[in-house]
Amino acid sequence: MGREELRRGTPVKEFEAPIRTYRSDAYALLPTPRRLASARRITVKIGSALILDQAGGAIREEWLDSLADDIARLRGRGQDVAVVSSGAVAIGRHALDLHQNTLSKTDRQAAAAVGQVQLARAYTETFARHRLTVAQILLTPDDTTERHRLANVSATLINLLNFQTIPVVNENDAITSCGASFGDNDRLAARTAQLIGSDILVLLSNVAGLYSADPYESSSTVLIREVHNVTPEIEQMAGGARPGYSAGGMISKLVAARMALASGCTMIIADGRDTHPLSAIDAGKPCTWFHPSPAAPIARKT
Numbered sequence: 555m556g557r558e559e560l561r562r563g564t565p566v567k568e569f570e571a572p573i574r575t576y577r578s579d580a581y582a583l584l585p586t587p588r589r590l591a592s593a594r595r596i597t598v599k600i601g602s603a604l605i606l607d608q609a610g611g612a613i614r615e616e617w618l619d620s621l622a623d624d625i626a627r628l629r630g631r632g633q634d635v636a637v638v639s640s641g642a643v644a645i646g647r648h649a650l651d652l653h654q655n656t657l658s659k660t661d662r663q664a665a666a667a668v669g670q671v672q673l674a675r676a677y678t679e680t681f682a683r684h685r686l687t688v689a690q691i692l693l694t695p696d697d698t699t700e701r702h703r704l705a706n707v708s709a710t711l712i713n714l715l716n717f718q719t720i721p722v723v724n725e726n727d728a729i730t731s732c733g734a735s736f737g738d739n740d741r742l743a744a745r746t747a748q749l750i751g752s753d754i755l756v757l758l759s760n761v762a763g764l765y766s767a768d769p770y771e772s773s774s775t776v777l778i779r780e781v782h783n784v785t786p787e788i789e790q791m792a793g794g795a796r797p798g799y800s801a802g803g804m805i806s807k808l809v810a811a812r813m814a815l816a817s818g819c820t821m822i823i824a825d826g827r828d829t830h831p832l833s834a835i836d837a838g839k840p841c842t843w844f845h846p847s848p849a850a851p852i853a854r855k856t
């Protein structure tokens with residue numbers, strides 16, 4: 555998908571439409587919170603580059619254990635957490651020895667089918683150490699655009715949270731095709747956050763947040779710490795992803811930010827490369843906070 559296409563959101567524009575929010579009243583009353591502890595419900599998105607050792611193709615188990623430790627700590631203090639995880643295609647292509655830069659549609663689907671099983675197993679095993687149960691949800695774009703399916707997905711996810719499980723969401727890449735897919739998981743994460751009424755959406759990435767320009771391409775960039783409105787000036791800062799397993803780059807994260815903010819959900823882009831990335835946010839490690847306007851949709855309890 556081209557840069558302009560991504561920025562405009564085509565062909566996935568409909569996913570950006572704001573939907574009813576279930577944000578908790580308590581959170582809505584807080585003045586611009588900057589700690590995860592202030593949220594009742596959190597969605598955490600993990601990019602392919604974090605879950606996978608790109609050179610060897612193995613799942614980064616020590617890192618994943620540390621993420622699970624962090625999430626278990628949030629659960630322990632009564633917060634609901636849903637995970638949106640990328641990585642199926644990247645893991646599966648290693649398993650199938652598909653090392654060419656571009657995969658055909660069918661090879662990508664095969665890689666996703668193989669990789670998703672391994673991804674789910676890794677999450678199941680790491681959360682089992684904390685006696686937490688993982689529930690897998692694989693979505694296609696239609697599941698989040700058709701009204702009755704949307705309500706169904708939302709109800710399923712909220713029920714799973716009420717059972718105190720950790721839903722792990724991904725696109726159903728084994729059956730979606732490029733023409734009708736989310737394309738990247740940033741928008742899927744924003745959609746998931748809307749569906750469960752997250753107070754905070756955390757996008758863990760391979761950069762500390764939104765910089766004034768791509769830090770991998772320019773040496774004189776500064777980290778933007780606070781964003782209150784995704785203006786054209788902010789959008790101009792964002793570039794695409796570097797070659798590798800990731801998709802979307804900063805452009806798709808800003809699309810996700812617009813979606814989240816429209817539903818009254820705070821969004822964070824934070825560096826997830828080191829272990830215990832959520833503890834680092836709580837400890838004040840620099841990242842980018844996107845704050846919804848106080849006039850964002852009225853919250854209500856579930």
Ligand SMILES: Nc1ncnc2c1ncn2[C@@H]1O[C@H](COP(=O)(O)OP(=O)(O)O)[C@@H](O)[C@H]1O
Pocket residue numbers: 600601602603604758759760761763764765766767768769770791792793794795796800801802803804805
């Ligand atoms: N203004 C910017 N600030 C930070 N990163 C940027 C910016 N513009 C482009 N990027 C790129 O976006 C990448 C993060 O997006 P992506 O690779 O899709 O991550 P993920 O796999 O976590 O979704 C960074 O590695 C960086 O190269």
Ligand SMILES: N[C@@H](CCC(=O)OP(=O)(O)O)C(=O)O
Pocket residue numbers: 600601602603639640641642643644724725727737738739740799800801802803
């Ligand atoms: N759904 C795909 C992930 C696509 C994607 O958005 O990747 P990333 O940019 O690393 O978050 C997969 O599981 O491989």
